[in-house]
Amino acid sequence: MNRTDRLYALVEELRACAPRRLAARELAARYEVSVRTIERDIGALQQAGVPIFADVGRGGGYTLDKSRTLPPLNFTPAEAVAVAITLSRAGGSPYSRSARTALHKIVAAMSADDGASARELAARIRFLAPAGNDDAASVPAVLEEAVLIRRVVRLTYVDRTGTETERDVEPVTFTASDKGWYLTAWCRMRGGCRIFRTDRVRRAALLEETAPDRSTESMHDDIPSDYVVRPLEFV
Template identity: 75%
Template structure:
């Protein structure tokens, strides 16, 4: 059994056993590998976002949270690659880190044969990408957390002339396309609604304060030459 097949089988075995815990030694015996190999496999799955938890001690072992995982999905290889292309274009967006873990979960939930076919097809796809990112890698993640938790965020922002200002912003919505993303929020420095290009945010710090609830419809500022529509989420 190759590693891809073993990782898939490992997740399914833990799902079938949950909530009972399974020791690394028992898993090693089942898959005919060393305990150290099982530990490396579990670590790789955890880093990929699979909700596997470990308890130490004689009665300890690994268990998987069934409520946060998917059974095998009926994605065709082409459908999985289509999702990968879409998620691959999320780089630089507020949810780029979550896009990567989502794709890993989808692939892990597919059958071994379909997963291998999808990987082979994906190997024949190439995307254009900038040589260097304009913003620090941490900025989109901080803004994502600010929006999800509805927290005020402190931005160091560079305008089109390169002038930097520091301002506290109450996040309202993200808007954008495949490359350019904006944070629409209430700027306390200006006392008005403002739109911030995410690639011009030099630093972002999450504050402890909860932002008051504001609606996009109550704000007057709009991106130039753009129409805003809601994300279609089925």
């Protein structure tokens, strides 16, 4: 059994036995590898976002939280690769750091054969980019969290003239255009809606205050008239 198949089998084994714990020695004997190999495999799965927990001491072992994992999925290899292509083109978008974890979870929940076929197909996909072209700047994680949990943020922001200001804002939406990603927020310094380019945010700090619930419709006044705002479709 190769490592990819073993990782998939470990997840399914732990899911089937949960909440009972399985010892590393027991798993090593089952898959005919060393205890150290099992420990490395478990570590790799944990880094990929699989919720495996270890209990040390007598009677300890590994257990998996079934409520936070997916059962085997009927994704075809082509569907999984289509998701991977979409995620790989989302560099610099909000929550892009979560995309890789999501993809690991999808592939881990596929059958071993389909997962292997998806990896083989993915190896035949290429992206062409200009030499020296840097990846898009990531949206600050603080802004992602602020929109998710509705919290006020203190921004240090540089405008188009190079002027740096510090202000408290109430994040409402992320908006994408052909020029990059923007944070639409209520600016307390200006007393109105403002749109901030995320790549001009120098520092961002999450405050303890909960942001008021503001209508997204009232946040589109600064959008150029030749643009149309479309919401993200999620089915």
